Amino acid sequence: MGFIELLSAASTPILKVLIITALGSFLALDSVDILGQSARNYVNNVVFFVSNPALVGSNLAQTITLESIISMWFMPVNIIITFIIGAILGWVLILITRPPPHLKGLILGVSSAGNLGNLPLIIVPAVCKEKGSPFGDPDICHDYAMAYASLSMAMGTLFVWTFVYNLLRVFSQDSSNDILKETVTIKEDLTESLLQSSKHNDNKKGKAKVILDKLKQQLGNFSRAVNLKSVLSPSTTGALVGLIIGIVAPLRNLLIGTEAPLHVIQDSASLVGDAAIPTITLILGANLLRGLKGSSNVSLRLVFGIVGARLILLPIIGIFVVKGALYLGFVHADPLYIYVLLLQFALPPSMNIGTITQLFGAGESECSVIMMWSYGLASLTLTLWSMFFMWLVA
DSSP, rough: OOOHHHHHHHHHHHHHHHHHHHHHHHHHHHTSSSOOOOHHHHHHHHHHIIIIHHHHHHHHHHHOOOHHHHTHHHHHHHHHHHHHHHHHHHHHHHHOOOOGGGGGGHHHHHHBOOOOOOOHHHHHHHHHHTTOOOOEEEEEEEEHHHHHHHHHHHHHHHIIIIIIIHHHHHHHHHHHHHHHHHHHHHHHHHHHHHHHHHTTTTTTHHHHHHHHHHHHHHHHHHHHHHHHGGGHHHHHHHHHHHHHHHSHHHHHHHSSSSSSTHHHHHHHHHOOOOOOOOHHHHHHHHHHHHHHHHOOHHHHHHHHHHHHHHIIIIIHHHHHHHHHHHHSSSSOOOHHHHHHHHHTTTTOOOTHHHHHHHHHTTTTHHHHHHHHHHHHHHHHHHHHHHHHHHHHHH
16 A cells, blocks of 8 residues: 555544534634634533434444444453543643643543544544545444444543533632532531630530531532542433443344334434534634633643643554464454554543533633644644555555
């Protein structure tokens, strides 16, 4: 396979993302103001509660079966490895750069969570249709590509809206201030209670009750800070529903396929979910505009550290991980499957991180700058890595 064919197959899907991202930036210009701050917040809520769950659930229900999920068992493990290694690289970067406390969660999030949903769904099926693709028949390749990309999206969504969501929540400035104030108040109340109790040694039962009440209050504060309800966020719930429908044969026969009695439900979910990818990509472009305006105090040293860890070091490590899994027999020798596993290490940060920062109203400008540089440079690095991965598996 020639260099030009590889370059075309690798670069065309990336160009599609860049075009839609540029359109989002244009729509967010002050002179246009279609995707202004308030509009982005409303659209983010629609994506979070409606489009993303529909996209994840409908794709999984259509493409995942019990047999396919058994054959792809290593993919969730591979994604967990990307998160763990990315988080380690992010923590090392924190130790080196010593950023403000409210940015620690954002750094760990963008270092560990790649765009495992939108980009694979755009890139992998598009690569199958390119003339220089090394993956055989385009139609067969496309079906497998959708299955691989859908599972990648589901697992990525699960980890982003649990692990990264809670990281950003705990480390966000507002949450940190609230927790600090509550902790100080609790300590003051507890100290006062203990002093009063020491003056009334004969009232031991009252002292015990005060301490118990304060401990309960601290546990409640911790529970609110971690926000355990986010484990069952709409996107996570959509992924679980899609997996159940795909795996359970009676439900699949009821909902999936043109002959299914309730196929209109699946068709409606697919129609709503199809809007998620272009919408999130447009929002990404709108958010990147803030990065272009430089409305953040985040240092370029930190930004380039994240880019280096996410787009250079992680893919290099990923090659050894995937090749090791192939050597040990954990991965079947399917070139497209191996390509997807490798690609998961080379992706820029998840677009959902921008959505999460907007939901919390903290770290938005810093996230915009990081995303701007990450996606701007990823247009080059992802093309080169995609070329190399296709050559590696061909």
